[in-house]
Amino acid sequence: MDNYLVMENITKVYDNGIMANDHVNFSARQGEIHAICGENGAGKSTLMKMLFGIEQPDHGQIIIKGKPVHLTSPTKAIEEGIGMVHQHFMLVPSFTVAENVILGIEPVKGMKFDMNKAIEMTEEVCKKYGFDINPRARVQDITVGVKQKVEIVKALVKGCEILILDEPTAVLTPQETAELFVQLKLLRETGHTIIFISHKLNEVKELCDRVTVIRKGRTVGVYNVADVTEADISRAMVGVDVVLEIPKDEAKPKENVLVVKDLGVYNDAGKKVVKNVSFSVREGEIVGIAGVEGNGQRELIDSIAGLHVYSEGSIKLLGEEIHGKSIKELRQLGLVHVPEDRMTLGIAGSMSVKDNMIADKLDDERYTGKILNKPKNIKEDTDKWIKDYLVLCKNGDQQVNNLSGGNIQKVVVAREFTSYNRLLICDQPTRGIDVGASQFIRERLVKMRDDGKAVLLISADLGEILNLSDILLVMYGGEIVACFKDVKSITEEELGYYMLGIKKMSEEEIGGALHA
Amino acid sequence: MLKEKLAALNIANMNAQQKHSLLRMAVSIAIGLGLATLLILLTSDKPMESLRYYFTAPLQNANYFSYWIQKTIPLIFTGTAVCIMFSANQFNLGLEGSFLFGGLVAAVINIYVTPMNPALGIPLSLIAGALVGSLITFIPALLDRLFNASVMVTSLMMNYICLWFSTYLLFSHLKDPRSSKNSYNWAEKDPIMVLKFGKGNKQLTVYFSILVALLVVVLAWYFLYRTKTGYKLRTVGVNHNFARYVGINAVTIAIAVQLIGGAIGGLGGACEIMSNYINYSWVDLTGFGWDGVTIAIFAKNNPKYVPLAAIFIAYLRTGAMVMSYKTNIQNDLTSVIEGVVILFLLAEKFLSRTYRKMIVKETEENRRLEAEMQKEVD
Ligand SMILES: Nc1ncnc2c1ncn2[C@@H]1O[C@H](COP(=O)(O)OP(=O)(O)OP(=O)(O)O)[C@@H](O)[C@H]1O
Numbered sequence: 001m002d003n004y005l006v007m008e009n010i011t012k013v014y015d016n017g018i019m020a021n022d023h024v025n026f027s028a029r030q031g032e033i034h035a036i037c038g039e040n041g042a043g044k045s046t047l048m049k050m051l052f053g054i055e056q057p058d059h060g061q062i063i064i065k066g067k068p069v070h071l072t073s074p075t076k077a078i079e080e081g082i083g084m085v086h087q088h089f090m091l092v093p094s095f096t097v098a099e100n101v102i103l104g105i106e107p108v109k110g111m112k113f114d115m116n117k118a119i120e121m122t123e124e125v126c127k128k129y130g131f132d133i134n135p136r137a138r139v140q141d142i143t144v145g146v147k148q149k150v151e152i153v154k155a156l157v158k159g160c161e162i163l164i165l166d167e168p169t170a171v172l173t174p175q176e177t178a179e180l181f182v183q184l185k186l187l188r189e190t191g192h193t194i195i196f197i198s199h200k201l202n203e204v205k206e207l208c209d210r211v212t213v214i215r216k217g218r219t220v221g222v223y224n225v226a227d228v229t230e231a232d233i234s235r236a237m238v239g240v241d242v243v244l245e246i247p248k249d250e251a252k253p254k255e256n257v258l259v260v261k262d263l264g265v266y267n268d269a270g271k272k273v274v275k276n277v278s279f280s281v282r283e284g285e286i287v288g289i290a291g292v293e294g295n296g297q298r299e300l301i302d303s304i305a306g307l308h309v310y311s312e313g314s315i316k317l318l319g320e321e322i323h324g325k326s327i328k329e330l331r332q333l334g335l336v337h338v339p340e341d342r343m344t345l346g347i348a349g350s351m352s353v354k355d356n357m358i359a360d361k362l363d364d365e366r367y368t369g370k371i372l373n374k375p376k377n378i379k380e381d382t383d384k385w386i387k388d389y390l391v392l393c394k395n396g397d398q399q400v401n402n403l404s405g406g407n408i409q410k411v412v413v414a415r416e417f418t419s420y421n422r423l424l425i426c427d428q429p430t431r432g433i434d435v436g437a438s439q440f441i442r443e444r445l446v447k448m449r450d451d452g453k454a455v456l457l458i459s460a461d462l463g464e465i466l467n468l469s470d471i472l473l474v475m476y477g478g479e480i481v482a483c484f485k486d487v488k489s490i491t492e493e494e495l496g497y498y499m500l501g502i503k504k505m506s507e508e509e510i511g512g513a514l515h516a
Numbered sequence: 517m518l519k520e521k522l523a524a525l526n527i528a529n530m531n532a533q534q535k536h537s538l539l540r541m542a543v544s545i546a547i548g549l550g551l552a553t554l555l556i557l558l559t560s561d562k563p564m565e566s567l568r569y570y571f572t573a574p575l576q577n578a579n580y581f582s583y584w585i586q587k588t589i590p591l592i593f594t595g596t597a598v599c600i601m602f603s604a605n606q607f608n609l610g611l612e613g614s615f616l617f618g619g620l621v622a623a624v625i626n627i628y629v630t631p632m633n634p635a636l637g638i639p640l641s642l643i644a645g646a647l648v649g650s651l652i653t654f655i656p657a658l659l660d661r662l663f664n665a666s667v668m669v670t671s672l673m674m675n676y677i678c679l680w681f682s683t684y685l686l687f688s689h690l691k692d693p694r695s696s697k698n699s700y701n702w703a704e705k706d707p708i709m710v711l712k713f714g715k716g717n718k719q720l721t722v723y724f725s726i727l728v729a730l731l732v733v734v735l736a737w738y739f740l741y742r743t744k745t746g747y748k749l750r751t752v753g754v755n756h757n758f759a760r761y762v763g764i765n766a767v768t769i770a771i772a773v774q775l776i777g778g779a780i781g782g783l784g785g786a787c788e789i790m791s792n793y794i795n796y797s798w799v800d801l802t803g804f805g806w807d808g809v810t811i812a813i814f815a816k817n818n819p820k821y822v823p824l825a826a827i828f829i830a831y832l833r834t835g836a837m838v839m840s841y842k843t844n845i846q847n848d849l850t851s852v853i854e855g856v857v858i859l860f861l862l863a864e865k866f867l868s869r870t871y872r873k874m875i876v877k878e879t880e881e882n883r884r885l886e887a888e889m890q891k892e893v894d
């Protein structure tokens with residue numbers, strides 16, 4: 001059935017006059033996994049938001065099973081059998097899994113919410129499609145991988161036949177990704193159509209049947225995945241060839257910049273989440289931290305970045321204990337931080353790109369005088385950074401909110417990399433960024449290292465962390481469980497064992513992370 | 517060449533958004549005024565005459581015109597104060613208290629200092645008004661800091677503390693024994709900060725406080741959009757987590773903002789007292805503090821638009837005042853109209869479809885031009 005799902009000549013103009021989709025054509029068959037690939041800001045999420053009724057197209061029509069439909073709201077889309085898992089999670093953390101799953105279709109008994117029925121419904125769907133989830137667990141206590149599954153179950157409970165996944169694997173470990181893929185293939189067998197957005201082309205190759213490539217809001221083409229290589233796809237996406245591995249020389253580390261010793265950190269709920277962690281980062285080296293999300297990395301990084309108070313041990317930046325120092329003082333010492341959560345921490349959404357880029361440089365004499373700012377200098381430099389960091393925007397005055405996910409990330413990276421720095425904390429620096437731009441950011445990181453900066457890198461992208469790190473630490477259960485000094489020799493699979501806590505190195509080996 | 521053309525396109529694009537913003541404002545106001553007209557037609561004995569007063573009174577004679585300006589000035593002060601506080605997302609509602617106390621302090625100084633030494637008394641009362649005004653908004657900010665008490669609640673309570681305290685002071689200390697409700701006079705005939713020309717209907721009053729008000733607007737705009745602190749303040753207003761993460765001290769900013777807002781309110785109160793009274797007699801909140809919120813909504817938190825918003829609201833109020841005085845229609849009509857207009861202004865979906873049409877058309881046109889230019893280049 002070739003008119004199972006057809007999006008025809010779709011044009012979408014956002015309120016700020018950005019044409020995110022320009023006569024895009026897209027179609028999917030029943031029971032296939034169909035990838036959508038394209039650079040940041042190409043218009044992938046936009047196209048899917050229209051299919052899910054969040055945005056309305058300005059031209060064109062959507063046909064489902066041969067019948068033109070008007071999807072004016074997600075409710076309508078759900079009625080037509082469409083489900084969507086968004087780029088950013090949309091779960092209520094304090095609710096249980098079951099409560100989240102049935103949100104919007106709450107079963108009632110008399111006047112009351114029927115909790116048992118909710119659990120029953122969740123269990124039923126889990127069982128039918130082979131998901132292993134505890135419906136009674138609170139969402140705030142489960143791992144990212146499970147959250148991802150909850151999102152999918154949430155769509156399945158509402159009877160969706162077409163499932164949209166917007167970058168579902170960006171936050172997953174290889175094992176979790178593999179598990180997800182098994183499940184998605186199962187869904188395909190039961191006749192579900194899956195639309196899969198990802199920047200990871202190897203995943204597209206492994207999982208998908210067909211791929212539609214979008215560039216700058218226009219459809220470039222539709223290919224059978226079996227007939228094309230990863231390089232073919234990325235060439236179609238950007239129009240030029242891209243390198244996947246960043247070449248780098250041997251690191252020449254010098255003095256210690258960051259020294260973390262016997263660190264213990266409690267989270268807001270009073271639970272000890274970082275235990276006895278010691279390591280150092282020296283000038284001219286990249287230290288990577290791998291680990292499944294929720295194993296203490298967040299609190300560790302927040303403590304180093306001055307966002308979280310630690311209670312045991314010490315953190316020294318350039319020889320100074322940072323306990324009690326304000327973030328401003330830390331930044332003056334040379335700390336910069338690309339945070340993982342760009343939406344709540346990394347940007348001031350309704351301010352301009354320009355304003356966001358200089359937000360941490362307000363005390364710099366180049367940008368502000370005694371009383372007044374210096375708009376000319378601000379504009380001159382931010383315009384340059386917009387170009388340097390390939391931020392796709394109309395101009396520096398555009399609201400950051402209106403950029404695509406990846407371009408928002410570039411704004412954050414540009415701001416942090418252009419500040420005075422000795423230690424760079426990069427938490428998922430290329431999450432959601434397309435191949436071309438990721439390559440660019442990684443090259444920058446290596447260059448910063450070569451210029452003698454200390455870099456602390458956290459990434460869920462194992463390819464990235466293996467490629468960039470000079471020393472690689474693995475965190476599990478709040479502890480460092482592995483310290484690799486010869487990163488080139490590790491395989492992703494072996495790394496996975498440490499990340500899942502199946503293997504652990506000896507105290508001695510782990511102690512090697514700390515340079516006196 | 518190509519760049520210039522592209523730049524021009526961007527400006528054209530901005531315009532669609534601005535044009536639409538204006539259109540929305542205009543339509544909202546038109547609906548409000550239409551409703552006013554309808555209500556007047558339905559309820560008035562002399563509808564034509566009422567309408568004439570309502571819509572043109574401020575322009576009918578010098579006296580009404582002066583009244584219009586008189587009503588504009590306090591709105592400019594409180595509107596600007598609210599713009600600054602709202603820009604930093606600080607919902608301090610203590611402006612009523614600041615305004616009242618600013619007036620009270622100015623009155624005290626005028627009673628005891630100005631008659632002897634006007635050169636000292638006048639500036640002193642303005643400065644003292646501002647200082648006391650900032651104290652009033654500072655207290656809730658401090659309580660928030662120390663005890664985590666909601667600023668919105670404490671600042672509201674603060675207003676009533678101010679009211680009762682000032683009333684007490686008036687009757688216990690300031691009241692002239694020869695009068696039942698006024699303080700001692702500090703001037704013979706005319707208030708200090710005005711000059712009056714002509715008589716009766718033709719009397720024109722020149723308010724010097726409007727200069728102070730406009731100066732405050734200009735400074736406030738510069739402060740918000742051209743200084744480091746103003747920048748930090750807006751950042752805190754948009755996303756305080758982000759502000760903290762880039763090293764901005766949000767607490768200091770929040771307190772500074774409330775001090776500044778209160779100071780402007782207090783200064784407004786002082787100007788009000790010195791422009792319109794020769795003795796002190798306030799026994800009620802003036803309402804200008806609340807009006808500040810209305811004005812800030814009209815002005816989209818940007819001081820630049822405050823004078824325009826203030827003059828517009830004051831115009832309607834003057835018209836309504838004259839109308840109620842001359843005919844049988846209630847003065848409250850303006851409140852209804854203001855409410856309706858604000859409702860439409862804040863309704864996001866209102867007229868969004870026209871906007872979609874405008875922007876889609878414009879963007880498609882731009883795309884076409886861009887493509888043509890690209891061809892030229894190739
Ligand atoms: N709410 C919005 N308002 C205005 N413009 C928007 C909005 N959302 C997206 N855009 C713009 O539309 C374009 C396409 O964005 P979209 O989010 O669809 O990209 P994407 O292909 O999903 O990119 P990414 O890989 O970075 O997620 C971008 O240029 C972006 O700036």
Ligand SMILES: [Mg+2]
Binds near residue numbers: 166404
């Ligand atoms: Mg996207």
